[in-house]
Amino acid sequence: MLQPLVSIIIPTYNRASQIGETIDSVISQSYSNWECLIIDDGSSDYTEDLLDFYCKRNSKIKFYKRDSSPKGAPHCRNIGLDKAQGQFCIFLDSDDILLDFCLEERVKKTKIGEKNDFWVFPMYVKNTYGKYQLMEIPQKESYLEDFLKCKVHWQTMCTLWDINFVRSISGFKENYLRLNDPEIHIRAMVHSIRNYTVFWDSKPDSVYRPAILKVGTNLSFKYYQSLMLFIPDLSSLLKENSLSHLRHNLKGYLNDYLRESFRFISRQNNLRLFMVFYKNRILTFYQLLLLAIQYYLLLGFDVSAKKVRRGIHKLLEL
Template structure:
């Protein structure tokens, strides 16, 4: 059955872009949440990143049922991974607004309606809501809270706190005007912190951002999620995280608060690998960690040996 509406062309089109990889068992719930939107003028672009399960069959059923679903396979011109799939999805989109969404998460039925209404009323470039990983909270809140909250223009304080990871904004939450993101792409070679990196670059522009004090976005951490992979002490992910931390410090080197925050992140990484009996990661990046702690070569070597042997002494290095 194809979807038709005479009123659709009077409302902004929203492109919901979903990269997916071997999520046939979960993506149905995600697509159902898009299908359940009270706001009707959307297109949903799903980009498969090389799945080996029955994703084609599952997504194909939605495409057949509703022409607003559009299914693609990531072409070789984009690198494997969610970043390449997202970039291709954006290339294939036609919306006035973009809503990124991961294939194991979902949005409340009033997500697009509230965000588009506020974006139009306030002439906002971006609308942000709250998110939750607790399904009970999510169901309770989207039924009850429907009031549009006052909007806030972006401020230096907002931007700085986001860079410092004090504002938790997940990539599947913001509704973004296509115009302000058309020059941005996800960095396809980046395997850690890619969402944070994308949003840092997005928020660096002079934008008007509105906020809705509702939990409209539910996310979950699956066994093969990047978060879980990072927590498994993979050197590949830790290397990528450390590299991104140093890059952000370099970019905002004149802001001592941001530099301090990313020093703190590096120190936390150091402690994690020492306690996990994986000091080889520290030796791989000896000078980076030494400079992070602002210690001489021999001072750092002394504390490193002490930490490895006793799993103590971190406080003396002022790890926070």
């Protein structure tokens, strides 16, 4: 029986020191019918020379340069999605690792039961000591509700997509600076209508290496800008699919933002963000009013960020 082709799509930017290990993990797969599409986002290191070397050694590896706007991993992923020839696809970051049995076991699982739109598998997280720790996926009645609450149980590489399905939902949102991963999975779960499988009890088959991100003005502003798009987009998505009763769960993203990021954003912009949550009926007027008053009063008295977070967290539980 002919093995289906799996397309591995990897965006990269100045990761020449790490992407080699990612590519090697693809090459070492026990499953042989794959292609690997790497899309460079304008690297200034030796990425091009390294990838030319890999392409000459293995014809399954294909290297492209982003030649249109916008800059960023989501657009690079969509370029790869457009060029992919596979029946299935997996999106990797340029420091992710696939264990050598990953593709073989995932393709086997696609043959169990009815045809799905996507399949999700557990992963390991590589900690600061270089050890692999299992990131458990809990067994849930509704993964959609958890993702709406900012409880994200898996990362990009955990999902095997039916390529026609992910194309039908237009791939990744290209104007988000952050939140790309939860957004596409929320959109996929809404459009799939439970036609997907989460193998929460399977053996992990990939390794996620979390980047060390220092919360500061730049990272926080990207989060703020993304939320300003993410919240209206998801509210509209839920409304269009008769799921408006779930939008209150999106308060989880406001809670997450208020843990650290709000401290690096101007008061005016924070108030704008609060209004976005209110206008999309995620906060009631009463919650908005109390949130705004508490936010301004606490900051006016120059109390600790921890006390601000504690007070706002209690408010959002109303």
